[in-house]
Amino acid sequence: MVHFPTSRGVTVRAVDGVNLQVQQGEFHGIVGESGCGKTSLARTIAGLQRPTGGSVLIDGRELNDWRGDRLAFSRHVQFIFQDPLASLSRRQTIQESLEEPLRIHGIGPASERRRRVAQLLQLVSLPEACLDRLPRALSGGQRQRVAIARALALDPRILICDEPLSALDVSIRAQILNLFADLQKKLDLSIVLIAHDLAIVRLVCTRVSVMYLGKIVETGPAHDLFAQPRHPYTRALLDAAPSTDPKIERSRRVSLLAGDPPSPSAPPSGCRFHTRCPLVKPVCKTEEPMLRYIGDQVSVACHLA
Ligand SMILES: Nc1ncnc2c1ncn2[C@@H]1O[C@H](COP(=O)(O)OP(=O)(O)OP(=O)(O)O)[C@@H](O)[C@H]1O
Ligand SMILES: [Mg+2]
Numbered sequence: 364m365v366h367f368p369t370s371r372g373v374t375v376r377a378v379d380g381v382n383l384q385v386q387q388g389e390f391h392g393i394v395g396e397s398g399c400g401k402t403s404l405a406r407t408i409a410g411l412q413r414p415t416g417g418s419v420l421i422d423g424r425e426l427n428d429w430r431g432d433r434l435a436f437s438r439h440v441q442f443i444f445q446d447p448l449a450s451l452s453r454r455q456t457i458q459e460s461l462e463e464p465l466r467i468h469g470i471g472p473a474s475e476r477r478r479r480v481a482q483l484l485q486l487v488s489l490p491e492a493c494l495d496r497l498p499r500a501l502s503g504g505q506r507q508r509v510a511i512a513r514a515l516a517l518d519p520r521i522l523i524c525d526e527p528l529s530a531l532d533v534s535i536r537a538q539i540l541n542l543f544a545d546l547q548k549k550l551d552l553s554i555v556l557i558a559h560d561l562a563i564v565r566l567v568c569t570r571v572s573v574m575y576l577g578k579i580v581e582t583g584p585a586h587d588l589f590a591q592p593r594h595p596y597t598r599a600l601l602d603a604a605p606s607t608d609p610k611i612e613r614s615r616r617v618s619l620l621a622g623d624p625p626s627p628s629a630p631p632s633g634c635r636f637h638t639r640c641p642l643v644k645p646v647c648k649t650e651e652p653m654l655r656y657i658g659d660q661v662s663v664a665c666h667l668a
Contacts, residue, residue, distance in 0.1 A: 364378055364379060364380060364381075364414055364415050364416035364417045365377045365378035365400070365403040365404070365407055365412060365414055365415055366379075366415045366416075369628070373628040373629075374628060375627050375628045376577050376627050376628065376630060377400045377403035377577055377627055378400045378403045378404045378407065378414075378577050379400075379576075379577035379578055379627075379630070380577075380578060381400075381404060381574075381577070381578060381579050382579070382654070383404070383408070383572060383579065383582075385521065385553050385555060386553065387520070387551065387553055388547070388551045388552070388553060389553050389554075389569055389570055390543075390544070390547050390553075390554045390556065390567055390568045390569045390570070391553070391554065391555045391556065391568060391569070391570045391571070391572065392555075392556050392557075392558060392563075392564035392567075392568035392570070392571040392572070392585065393405070393555060393556070393557045393558075393571075393572050393573075393574060394557075394558060394559070394561055394564055394571065394572075394573055394574070394600065395573055395574035395575055395600075396575075396600075396620075396624055397559070398624065398627065399574045399575055399576055399577065399624065399627075400574055400576070400577040400627065401525070401557045401574055402525055402557070404574070405442070405523045405525045405555065405557055406442070406525075407419060408440065408521075408523055408555065409440050409441070409442040409523045410426050410437060410440060411442060421436075421439060421440065421520070421521075424436075426440070438464075438468060438517035438518070438519060439519050439520045439521065440519060440520070440521050440523065441514035441515070441517075441519040441521070441522050441523070442514070442522075442523045442524075442525070443507075443510060443511060443514055443522060443523065443524040443525065443527045444510070444525060444527075445525055445526040445527065445529055445530050446530045447498070447503070447506035447507040447509065447510035447530070448498060448506065450510045450513065450514070451498045451506065451509060451510060451513070452498075453497065453498060453499065454497070455497070455498075456494065456495050456496060456497060457489075457493045457494050457495070457496055457497075457498070457501070457509050458480060458494040458495060460498075460509060460513055461480045461483055461484075461494075461509070461512055461513055461516060462476050462477075462480055463513075464513060464516040464517055465479060465480075465516055465517070468517055470517075479516065480494070483512040483513075483515060483516060484512060486512060486515060486546065486549075487508040487509070487511050487512045487515075487542060487546075488508065488542070489505060489508050489509065489512065493505065493509070502535075503530065503531050503532060503535070504531055504532070504535040504538060504539060507527065507530075507531060507539055508539070508542065511539075511542065511543075511546070515546070515550070518550075519552070520552070520553060521552065521553040521554070521555065522543075522546075522552055522553070522554045522555070523555045523557075524543070524554060524555065524556050524557065525557045526557055526558060526559065527539065527543075527556070528540060528558070528560075528563065529558075529559065529560075536563075540563060540566060540567060543556070543567060544566075544567045547567075556568060560604075561589075561600065561601065561604045562604065564585070565585065565589055568585045569584065569585055570582070570583070570584055570585060570660075571583065571584075571585045571588045571589075573588075573594065573596065573597045573600065575596050575624070575635060575636055576624055576625065576627050576630050576635040576636075577627050577630070577635075578635060578654075578664065579654055579664070580594045580596050580597070580636065580654070580663070580664045580665070581593055581594040581596070581597045581661070581662070581663045581664070581665075582654070582661070582662050583659070583660055583661035583662070584659070584660055584661070587659060587660075587661060588661070589601065593657070593661065593663040593665065593668045594636075594663050594664070594665050594668060595636065595640050595641060595642050595665065595667075596636045596639075596640070599620045599639075599641075600620070602620075603620045620639065622639065624639070625638060631648075632648060632649060632651075633646070633647050633648045633649045633650050633651055633652075634647040634648075634650075634651060634652050634664075634665070634666065635651075642667055644666065644667065646666050647666055647667075650666070652664045652665050652666045
């Protein structure tokens with residue numbers, strides 16, 4: 364749970380009762396419209412944001428309760444930002460950036476750190492010539508590779524990636540996406556990928572969770588969710604995804620998802636999606652549907668599913 368109090372005395376319920384499980388080696392996509400709480404959830408999983416309620420467990424141990432061991436534990440979860448410059452210092456060379464986490468965690472001597480840095484460069488396919496440059500001397504794609512290499516320096520268990528492609532040139536998005544897919548397999552990493560673009564999630568994710576106004580409304584294996592979306596919101600999101608056919612594209616303008624979602628500081632009663640749902644029934648306005656397991660590793664929060 365992540366609630367933000369605001370100066371006007373209202374509370375923004377950015378993440379409101381989410382239970383998310385990520386298995387070892389899973390590539391988990393999180394999708395949903397702008398403002399539904401994806402970043403707040405991601406920052407919480409990564410320990411960058413304290414939950415106002417609930418907890419984050421890794422192998423059954425609580426992230427925020429690690430106390431003295433906090434530093435040792437933080438290495439297991441790493442965050443990849445949309446803008447790679449957010450995790451790289453402008454004044455540090457790439458060599459320094461990649462060595463820093465190793466130094467902080469007391470990994471050494473220097474020769475061992477250099478070996479590890481060389482390994483990391485290889486892992487993300489960057490030339491050694493990058494090492495003495497500053498971030499601004501690299502392309503956007505190269506910078507994101509450096510940010511990924513830095514995140515991998517300490518062998519994390521899980522990478523949380525918040526829209527890691529959206530600041531990049533369209534032409535190199537596929538390369539970075541492939542890099543994530545490669546790394547996930549090679550290192551048996553768990554990756555949580557937040558993306559606006561359903562096509563991206565479809566390409567790489569093994570599991571997908573759909574968020575609406577601070578809640579998960581559907582979660583399931585990716586192939587299943589795309590082939591047979593159970594929640595009306597998931598269906599609407601899929602329908603609203605851009606098509607390559609211009610005719611279909613035009614007719615979609617009158618899509619189900621017209622209008623903005625309601626405010627997370629005053630979510631609708633009952634099912635939060637009822638104000639926009641094409642299938643709305645009286646019960647949807649009064650009773651909140653719980654996320655319930657319906658078989659085949661799929662869970663849905665809808666009275667009608
Ligand atoms: N620090 C904060 N203080 C107050 N409200 C916040 C804060 N951070 C986020 N919010 C609000 O919480 C809600 C969820 O925001 P969040 O950034 O998690 O959504 P998101 O799904 O990542 O959106 P986007 O797709 O635009 O990145 C929004 O209404 C946002 O305005
Ligand atoms: Mg966000």
